[in-house]
Amino acid sequence: MIRSFHRWPGLLALVLVSLLALSGAALSVFPAAERIAAPQAEAGLTVASLVGRVQAVYPGVEQIRRSPSGRITAYWFDQGTPGAAVIDPATGQGVASADPNKTERWLTKLHRSLFLGDGGRIAMAAGAAAMLALSISGAALVARRVGGWRHWFTSLRGPIAGRLHVEVARVAVIGLVLSSITALWMTASTFDLLPDGSALPALPANISGQTGAVPDKMTTLRQTPVTDLRELSFPYPGDATDVFTLKTDRGTGYLDQGTGALLAWADLTGWARLSETIYMLHTGQGAAVLGLVLGVMALGVPVMGVSGFLIWLAGRRGRPRIRGNQAAARAQTILLVGSEGGSTWGFAATLHAALTEAGQSVHVGPMSGFAPARYQNADRIIVLAATYGDGDAPASGKGFLDRLRATEQARDIPLAVLGFGDRSFPAYCAFAETVAAETKAKGWPELLPLDTVDRQSPQDFARWGRALGAVLGVDLELSHRPVLPVTQRLTLVSRRDYGAEVQAPTAILRFAMPRVTFWQRLTGAGFSRFKAGDLIGVLPEGSTVPRFYSLATGHRDGSIEIVVKKHSGGLCSGQLMALEPGDSVTAFLRRNPGFRPGRGRAPLILIGAGTGIGPLAGFVRGNARKRPVHLFFGMRHHDSDFFYEEEMPVWKGEGRLTRLVTAVSRGARPHYVQDALRRDAAEVSRLIRGGARVMVCGGRDMATGVADTMAEILAPCGLSPAVLKAEGRYVEDVY
Template structure:
């Protein structure tokens, strides 16, 4: 399968450099503690002390001062000749000139880690490798940035919500976008420091002009009364070298953050002043930013970068391996010219191929001749009668990488015989251009002479298997077939698997619907809106139910399907029976924490999570409930709980729509249109809308909401979706 150049280079660079990045990150984590541990030494000093004060006090204590330095931790270091004639170097209190400690020796662990970090114990070769890997890291950060921008649909959506498809991918993106800047800083400074070590930066030496001095010019001022020394603060001085001898041609040599000074040792006059060139200042900043010296905060950031890099390597490779497993388009049994049905797949990450493969296998099992290929492989098909397109959308409505040429190809190579076509789009409602490319392909083919639309374009949100089944039904009906597609088995997250005891089960009502109350035998954390995954037996696919939390119990509203193994089984449970099921957290669909007003829209058993949320609304947030049911009698199942909630002030209003009552069929979306003003106001003041129920209902409701926002508020619904004001849980 073809993958985009960005993803490909991101991966190749990672493969090339992973071992070194692991080494550098682990040692980097250790080294991050060096500035931190140094900062805990209490040699920090008063920032306001002047150079004059320090020199004055220091010269009273010692025979001669050689240098005074402020090190990277902001500790003042003096190098002196003691009254005994020995040279000594130590930390001083610059206010008093008193020795306050011996120099911190670099701990062996830090020396070891430093060496491994910058040269892998390979001297120049190692330095070169580390520098190159830093450069690769810059490239990876850029390709990563582009991948994030593309996946989010534009730079302005860089920080919008990411869809949690799986752990590795989700956090790879989440951490990636937050740590992009620190990672770039670490990588750039790493490269810069390497260039400096290899002397590859432009040469920049500064040289001082030494003036001709005559002995007669000597006018002696005491050092402590030099104007410069009285104004200069010791913390601004990186290094102050005292004159070697009393010769007038020996000067004070002062290094500040951005320049060097030569100072006459008798008059205190600055005889030469040279600013550091940019290259040198950049070197200083590179060192500070790369090592975090002197700041605990930045050291912590660097530590996090190291941890994140390790995580990126793990999650990146985990993703790649998973993708490799699922991306393959199946081997064809029939050639392109013998197949009657052709399936073309447009997929960016490979998940769409999974659905296409299920369809392909189901058709084969039905004895159909089928041919499957990537969309870019489109060509003529001699025996084909119809073409079915499964496609994802990339970024802002672009084609996925293996479908880029499809539209051109259909123009260049029109089919020999008219072909019927259906387009199935895969995407996520969280992105603004939901299934856009599927629409593009559909409308392109619809206007193409060689093609005829068989089914309208069908969109599937977040890989919903139920939505896929719905489409399969439509397609089967249109083609007079009875396709059966089995959902692939998933593994359940055993950490949240529990035994549940049946506390209560109602009888089936006229809609074949019943309520089931389950008590976990061992404590498990969940909220209304989470999912309970249940598998009637090991060979069956998992079925998920939205749960209501009432007390500590889980309450489900279930519709029994005649063919449904799962619902049939649950409908026969008796009080005291135990079942094993798994709680799956569904953070997207939790009740808002603050006292935001909420409009709840449900049809059928979709009401379940709302029952729990209303029940737990102790804060008495404004809740307005809209429910679509078949008959008035359907309502009986919920009336007890809802009446009580209205009485307790936990539910503000509730409205029902009945689709099988009387002559006029009323659906829940019809209630909304009557409340246009109310809903618009609700959204405008930041209220949340939660929708739970069937996909068909969801699409109808979203249509109505779109209409309401665009006509009344002159805003697209997307605006409120981006603002997290619309929450969906539909199946």
């Protein structure tokens, strides 16, 4: 519900809200510029002294105004001709034109009314209301994504559009809420929907009827500092019944033009002070720094608009359209989905369709939206949970466990958990296992024991579906066809072969960049943008299940490169190893933002073995900033398995690679990459204590051995791989 409330106002009002924000950001510059340019009154200068200086230069002065920026403007008549100027309070001389800045005036009209009068004001007010709705709903979504308000600034992962959207929102949301509320207040005031609140004193009857008092001798003006002045209006020449009108930060008063006496005074009301504060907060007049800060925050609106649009597009591509999705409050079956790349949503759509056909009322939503209080009609809850990385929650499952733990007691609704993963990874369905354990500990009844689906297997899913059908008393056949991303043909341009002489054929395969459309470049789809460490999913002939390989190049390198070892009976690896230049394969890109070196200057410790060198070599190749990189590479045979041997000296010479340490496991003195780490334990410990980031890529057994070795090395200094992982300084890509 919150997501829809956030999405549609954003999409519909994108142009209007962006125009409102950009014009407001531009206007925020003017109060600061005025504050810098305007001559400021010296400390202790009184209104009386200022009037004396101005009258000496402009005898026909009729009004003196001081803006919140400190700029003083005088207005006069000289032989019937009006004049106005910005005044230097030190001399009373005019130093600049008082005419409004044309650019500022144009932007103000655009910002307030789109040059359309009252109709335009109403439209811009609608834009402010949309911005307020987006800010509040967006804040709720951010809190849901990061697992609660306490984790507001926790680190993020996922596609760059999503991370950028949230990062900007987390910083800008307070300013946007403030700007929206103040804009709506000012619009309501413009249309007299709020009380005026101003209080003017009644004109007294005890006016002396005299003239000729010298303003710089009047007691009230001599006691009023210029810094408190807002406006001083002089009496009309020749009218003995007129008075001086003095407006200050405290209120408004009348002075007798004959005696100089204060005739009447009215303090500013609380309502007037509130209105002025709101005006100051919205315009920056009187708070130039705050205005600039709010202006910078407003610049985040178009950034969030574009990134939000890209997120919406990605969502349409990544999630199937689920027809007949019931509201959570009316549904008998609640399906909660935890997905990172979008494939689990496809299984949810298949299950939704089958249950609906069996007569069930079904609601599908993200695990992050878990809200037991809304499931008023639910007979069961089914959780479809993928696992991200080392047992972490996937993108749409973020915050589920926090919400579960926050519930006071379990509802009497049976619950089943189905995990999705890849058995070749060490943390296979670890998040689903955690969810099942937590729900059981919390007291939720078990609908079905925890089960798993390996590598998006339709057979595993169908088997579990039959078990679910038996519990529900319906014939449930789940025939799922995985919905794959849009694929492209990749043509092989070159290959380098290794390992044939030791019966471990391996190759570095380089494919040409496929054609990228303008729309793909604009949205980041397809192979328009990728980095070393991202994945390509290759669809082998005769199979719909993709196999994933880590990229050794980024899009700036102009090619797509992977390292492939032929496995006995391996369908995909066998087909890839049989390719010759000119042949092609069907593939798609899957980003892997959790396995990136980051932008900092801290040293990198890269640890890999065998084909795990692929993305690590890509990181070294892309190290144009010459960040310190220490590469530990394990191989079986130096002569047959030293991948990228030719490039290593070149990269060292260019400063992209600081140090290379190799470990040969089948040589005269066999040792593994773990042994190389132990041998360099002191240097490894020094680097990590200095902030180094560790990246491990390769087989599961190798990664486990490396983690154990690193635990030994780091124990004396009170660190461990677990601590580094929590800090985001130890990441793995294992298979």
